[in-house]
Amino acid sequence: MPTLLIVHHTPSPNCQALLEAVVAGATAPEIEGVRVVRRAALAATPIDVLEADGYLVGTPANLGYVSGALKHFFDQVYYPCLDETRGRPFGSYVHGGNDTTGAARAIETITTGLGWQRAAPAVSVIGEPAKGDLDACWELGAALAAGLMD
Template sequence: MATLLIVHHTPSPNCQALFEAVVSGATDPDIDNVRVVRRAALAATASDVLAADGYLLGTPANLGYMSGALKHFLDQVYYPCLDSTRGRPFGYWIHGGNDVTGAARALDAITTGLGWRRAAEPVTVTGEPAKSDLESCWELGATLAAGLMDQDSG
């Protein structure tokens, strides 16, 4: 069974709504043979990353950058996971008040350095999430999970 790891920082109701939509998509009953593991960014470890076959990352955009919690997670796992996780699929979502470009640029740079393969377009949302934003997050979760359905773990 494949494992999808969702690492998130959800400090606000808007971030929580996007996270819940991602989880709902990833755990859709039509998706078989995929275990979905959810970890708060400050609780996720290199062991979690090494045990997973794909990744979803969620963060608010704070002061033009990803949250400190998600950055801390990525700093902690970068070198321990660098060689072992190359080519694994990932996706991400970002919520911001008015601009998410700095956070997206940073996530793109770090995941490129890790050698992860973007398996879906990022979802970026500013302001209060609209129904279409929640649907995009659902699709993001479902796309990553469905892509792992036929993959053997490890």
């Protein structure tokens, strides 16, 4: 069964709302035959990454960059997973108080280095998530999971 790994750093209610929307989309009833695994960024391991077929990462934008927790995740998995995960699909969402540009750029740079392929447009949310933001996160989760269906 294909596996979608959702790696997230969720330190606030706003980030929690985005994560819940992503998970709801990835586990929607019409998505069949895909296992969804959630891991906090500080708990995710190279084994989690190697055992997954696709990835969805979520982070707050902190000081113009991804959270330290997500950076730590990428630092831990980069070399152990570099050759084995090239070409796998991924998606991402970023939440910021006033800007997400640097964090979004960092995710693109790191995933390009890993050779992962963007499978859905990135979601970037500023401030309190509106219905459209939550819908975009739902669609992101659904798109990544649906892309892994047998």
